[in-house]
Amino acid sequence: MSKPLEILKQYWKHTAFREPQEAIIQSVLAGNDTFTLMPTGGGKSICFQVPGMMMEGICLVISPLIALMKDQVQNLQSKGIKAIALTGGIHQDDIIDLLDNCQYGNYKFLYLSPERLQSDWILERLKNLPINLIAIDEAHCVSQWGHDFRPAYLKIAQLKEYFPKVPFLALTASATPRVKEDIVTQLQLNNPQTFSKSFYRENIAYMVFETEDKLHLLQQILQKNPQPSIVYVGNRKSCSDIAKQLESLGFTATFYHGGLSAKDKEKQMQLWMTEKAQVIVATNAFGMGIDKANVKTVVHLHLPQNLENYYQEAGRAGRNGEKAFAVLLQNPSDMIHAEAQFINVLPDKAFLNTVFSKLCNYFQIAYGEGIDEQFGFNLHQYCTKYNFPTLKTYNALQFLDRQGIITLSQEFSEKISLQFIIPSKEVIRYMSLHPNDEVILLTILRTYPGVYEMQTALNISLVAKKSNRTETEVLSLLENLKEKNIIEMIAKNNDATITFNEVREDERTINRVSKYLEAQNKLKTEQLKAVLAYCEDQKTCKSKLLMAYFGEDQKKDCGICSYCIHQNKKTVAPETVAEKIVDLLKLQDFNSRDIQKLTKLPKDDVIFALQKLLEEETISIKPNNLYSLK
Structure with missing residues (x-):
């Protein structure tokens, strides 16, 4: 058998493991159930991919993150490693083919969304596979106290019955002590070996600043640190707005959010990755799988939803x-x-029930039907039709997604349907005159034989794959054919696709999951309180506060966070500050920002001195917010 380091060098081109990757791999190879708590960027995937390559058979990877599954499968395939993913939206016949490939095709990795374990026939098929390791990624999803609880994860423990001798490896990047304990219990891990890499990052200075003018302070931060930066904001509109404002201030900036097309996401990300843009302004949709080593500054302009997300970002x-x-x-x-x-904007049971029944009506799904049906979906149009509040509706759909009732894929998509409006002999003539277009046209005609008779929905990625051309080339040809009146084409933009994973049962469906809704709403409220406590606490090192939240006892203050710097600053006597301000105002009137900049004194000290001088009537403030000597 190859050694772990040999596999790492051969496939991943690394010369050494990060702490504690090798110890985790050895635990798995010894057949132990293993729990791993490793902060984001620690290299969790190596911990199951290396042993998966070393052992005979298939490594089963369970993950809720469809985009990450696809990304990892592509990465493995690019290394010549056979990997496959059963994500939502794949038809049953295709799943049977894929599982046949796993059984007879010498595959090494099978990625599965947890919702797939809800199907008994899939569990039966898994029983017949030579599984050597079961890796549970994002394992905090198994806990009701986790920030992304999914009941489908509770089914994972059933695999213990089928594979009693196969080791389980539970991995998470964020788990409080209560969540960790719950993971071990819910997955029925047997005397697990536990590996926890400290959450402490000694090189990161955690800063919290209160300011009325966030853009001005952001400008100062980015000027002081001109290296690559990420600015997180709370919504899509702020992404483009803040990026434009930064551009107007002389920074190179771009933006990223879930509503962009795959092409635009790639384009924007490359601008930042190649450092043609210093700053990328993004929602929390940005970051998964991003590993840019030289990011100097991460700024949150809006409060995060929880400290788990904040720590990862x-x-x-x-x-x-x-x-x-x-x-x-x-x-x-x-x-x-x-x-x-x-x-x-958290939905209650009644609202959730209404959203689900209207969703079924929207797509004309009859009671008792709908399983495995997939639709393009535009959230704004849906909310407008039923007069629903957008954010509350989005949260309701996300909850239904986490429960496995639907799969909400937030990938911008362009649904295209077309029909040829010239006779088939004219199409053949066109191909003879344009041989470069022939392979794409033949692919469309063979794949969609009814395309002469009616408007036919096209799967662009399938046409591209079959014709061995890019999606851009396919779309470009279709636009050209439309301009020449060879085809009639309709393109509808959707900001998501929805797959129904169950038959429609309205209230029966919602009643089954309502207890989870109540628990999650309570948890989200507690988590936001923890964020506020982190911001407002002015008596504790910020790094210590974060570590305590994740169950670590950090003995010493970090020395570099906003609290520590404030503690270490030499205090300036209020009289001295007041004197400097008076001397400055003898020259001319200034606003508070200019006073702080010119005196180079701490903001709080300047504000305190200004208030004192106003009380003493030494100075006055004019309607234009300029301070003046009396």
Whole structure:
């Protein structure tokens, strides 16, 4: 048998493991159930991919993140490793073919969404596969106390009955002590070996600043640190707005959110990855699988939903080991906005029931039908039709997705249907005159024989794959044919696709999951309170606060966070600050920002001194917010 390091060098071209990857791999190879808590960027996938390559048979990987599954499968395939993914939206006949491939085709990795385990026939097929390791990624989803609980994960423990001697490897990047304990219990891990890499990042300075003018402070931060930066915002509109404002201030900036097409996502990301743009302004849709080592600054302009997300997003800074900054900017109104964005929009049972039944009506699904049906979906159009609040509806759909009732794929898609409007002999003549277009046209005609008689929906990626051309080339040809009146084409934009995983049963469906809804709503409220406590605590090192949340006892203050820096600053006597301000105002009137900049004194000290001088009537403030000597 090859050694782990040999496999790592051969396929991943790394010369050494990161701590504690090798110990985890050895535990798995020894046949132990293993629990791994490793912060984001720690290299969790190596921990199951290397032993999966070393052992005979197939490594089964269970993950809820469809995009990440696809990404990992593509990466493995690019290394010549046979891997396959059963994600949502694949028809039953195709699943049977894929599982046959696993059984007889010498595959090494089978990726599965947890919802697939709800199907007894899939469990039966899995029993016949030579599975050597079961890896459960995002294992916090098994816990009701986890920030993304999915009941489908509770089915995983059933695999213990079928594979009693196969080791389980549970992996997560964020779990509090209560969640960790719950994972071990719910997955029925047997005397698991536990590996926890510390969440402490000694090179990251966690900063919290209160400011009325976030854009101005962001400008100062980015000027001081001109290296690659990420700015996280709370919604899609803010992405483009903030990016434009930064561009107007002289920064190179781009933006990224879930509503962009795959092509635009790739384009925007490459601008930032290749450092043609210093800053990428993004929602939390950005970051999965991003490993850019030299990110200097991660700034949150809006409060995050929970500290789990915040830690993961902040942790994208400083992966090269150099000092980096995770900055959270807040002002007093943020609490109101956060409650409006995260708490007031949580759906209750009655609203969830209405959203689900209307969704079925929207797609004309009859009671007792609908399983495995897939539809293009535009959230805005749906909400407009039924007069639903958008954010609350989105949260309801996300909850239905986590419960496995639907699969909500938030990939921007362009649904295209077409029909030839010239006779077949004219199409043949066109192909003889345009041989470069022939292979795509023949593919369409062979795949969709009814395309002369009626508008026919096209799967562009399938046509591209079969014709060995890119999707861009296929779309370009179709546009050209449309202009020449050879085809009639209709393109509808959707910001998501929805797959129904169960038959329609309305209230019976919702009653089954309503207890989870109540628990998750309560948890989200507690998590937001933890975010606010982190921001408002001015008596504790910020790094210590984060570590305590994840169950670590950090003995020493970090020395570099906003609290530690404030503690270590030499205090300036209020009288001295007041004197400097008076001297400055003898020259001319200034606003508070210019006073702080010119005196180079701490903001809080300047504001305190200005208030004192106003009370003493030494200075006055004019309608244009300029301070003046009396």
